Amino acid sequence: MGDELPWWAGLLLPLVLVALAAATASADAVLTARTAGAPARQALTLPLRDIGGLLVQQRRRTLAADVLLGRSGAFALLVAAVLASLATPLGRWPVADFSIGIVWFNAMEVVAWAAVWLVGWGANSAYGLVGGYRFIAQGLAYELPHMFALITAALGAGSLRVSDVAAAQGSLWFVVWMPAAFVGYLLSVPAMAFWGPFDHPVGADAAGGAAAELSGVDRLVFLGGRWLLLVSGAAFAVPLFLGGGAGPALPPWLWSLVKTLAVLAVLVWLKRRLPTVRMERYQEIAWVVLIPVTLVQALIVAVVVLVR
Amino acid sequence: MWTQVAFWVCAVAAVATGVAVFRVDSMARATFALLASFVFAAGTLLLLNLAYLGILVVLMMIMEMVVMVVFMIMYMMNPAGLMPMTMVHNQKGSLAIAGGVFAALAAGIFLVRWPTSGRPRPADPTRALGEALMGSKMLVMMVLGLCLFATMVATIVLAAHRGRYDRYGDRLDAKRPDDPVRGGLNR
Numbered sequence: 001m002g003d004e005l006p007w008w009a010g011l012l013l014p015l016v017l018v019a020l021a022a023a024t025a026s027a028d029a030v031l032t033a034r035t036a037g038a039p040a041r042q043a044l045t046l047p048l049r050d051i052g053g054l055l056v057q058q059r060r061r062t063l064a065a066d067v068l069l070g071r072s073g074a075f076a077l078l079v080a081a082v083l084a085s086l087a088t089p090l091g092r093w094p095v096a097d098f099s100i101g102i103v104w105f106n107a108m109e110v111v112a113w114a115a116v117w118l119v120g121w122g123a124n125s126a127y128g129l130v131g132g133y134r135f136i137a138q139g140l141a142y143e144l145p146h147m148f149a150l151i152t153a154a155l156g157a158g159s160l161r162v163s164d165v166a167a168a169q170g171s172l173w174f175v176v177w178m179p180a181a182f183v184g185y186l187l188s189v190p191a192m193a194f195w196g197p198f199d200h201p202v203g204a205d206a207a208g209g210a211a212a213e214l215s216g217v218d219r220l221v222f223l224g225g226r227w228l229l230l231v232s233g234a235a236f237a238v239p240l241f242l243g244g245g246a247g248p249a250l251p252p253w254l255w256s257l258v259k260t261l262a263v264l265a266v267l268v269w270l271k272r273r274l275p276t277v278r279m280e281r282y283q284e285i286a287w288v289v290l291i292p293v294t295l296v297q298a299l300i301v302a303v304v305v306l307v308r
Numbered sequence: 309m310w311t312q313v314a315f316w317v318c319a320v321a322a323v324a325t326g327v328a329v330f331r332v333d334s335m336a337r338a339t340f341a342l343l344a345s346f347v348f349a350a351g352t353l354l355l356l357n358l359a360y361l362g363i364l365v366v367l368m369m370i371m372e373m374v375v376m377v378v379f380m381i382m383y384m385m386n387p388a389g390l391m392p393m394t395m396v397h398n399q400k401g402s403l404a405i406a407g408g409v410f411a412a413l414a415a416g417i418f419l420v421r422w423p424t425s426g427r428p429r430p431a432d433p434t435r436a437l438g439e440a441l442m443g444s445k446m447l448v449m450m451v452l453g454l455c456l457f458a459t460m461v462a463t464i465v466l467a468a469h470r471g472r473y474d475r476y477g478d479r480l481d482a483k484r485p486d487d488p489v490r491g492g493l494n495r
Binding site for chain 2: 066068069098099100103104106107110111113114117118121133136139143160280284285288289
């Protein structure tokens, strides 16, 4: 069990997530600039300047927009992305050590389904709606392998409490004997944050998809929520498969951060390596390959747990 | 004290958003008002220390309502509420039915002698509830699960526009499936 922090630690959680997101966005921008031959020093602060630009940008309105639904969708994405990390321990300290932490993470991550569709619908724009529907299709593809991966880790530890799962990896990290579950989980992280190869819902071919009509603060809230969801998903992989804060020499909280950054680095590499995956293509891969593979993985883990 | 406040907030908000389902003029708003109602109902489960069931209700209802909104908008006329629309039809009849059902249920609450127990609350109410529901009826539950799964597969087989003979030819001997949409495996 982890040592639960006092309530005000919850106020620090968004700051940690934002710092990790900023680091990832900067690294991605620097790599993009280097590929383009542009000066990397300017790219380093590009995400921050983007935020400033969005803060002062005037909101654009569309005709007969459903402002209530659109804004609550973007807001829900931001809030759920932060809440998803509530049970994720930083080293030994989770903000809230829920007994059902894994289910909690899953529920918060699923909010993205509703949020992206609402944002796409709210603008009363055809491109926005196309993006919203694309994300629902994407959700149907990534969600089941994601859930099986979560269940497999919980099965290996015999607990839904995240700190128990991290503690159960004292001798052997779950990534070693549940590689298929880890890969399934790793693929679902950019998919739930519609980022990297899974950015079809906000794809340029649909003029920005769900985010097509967003501007100013609305866009900042939506894209910020997306970044925080990506970081939350990457951070959750650490206690789930990578031994939590375990590691030599450094204190546990630092190991958690290092491992989270490593997962984010892999995701950035994937994003830069792979082109956008169309959903009809990924749907088939998910249902014909990923679901059976993660199910067999869960079966193997279940047998090992029973025999052990 | 706080549990009482939380319960009444959840209860009133669940009913209010439930009413909103029939008052708003857009299918999207109606669907998400219903989702809000279910989420508030899940809040009362959390108050009973049934954390697993409460969070699971939130998880399932979000997925369910997002899938449902697709169908609601696909089948309903005037989905976006750009023109006046109403969620209620046959108003007099449905009013009578709703009033009758409400009266019967409310009478039931006061007339039934509810069982009481002096035993303390179990340490893990979710486990206790699960054992009470399934302990002696696991076989029934498993057969039920199998039946539901078979129903789903059968429904999809019946509804599918194209089967394997369309994809791989009458003798199922085509190397590559003949699909209208490119992508996925094998292509």
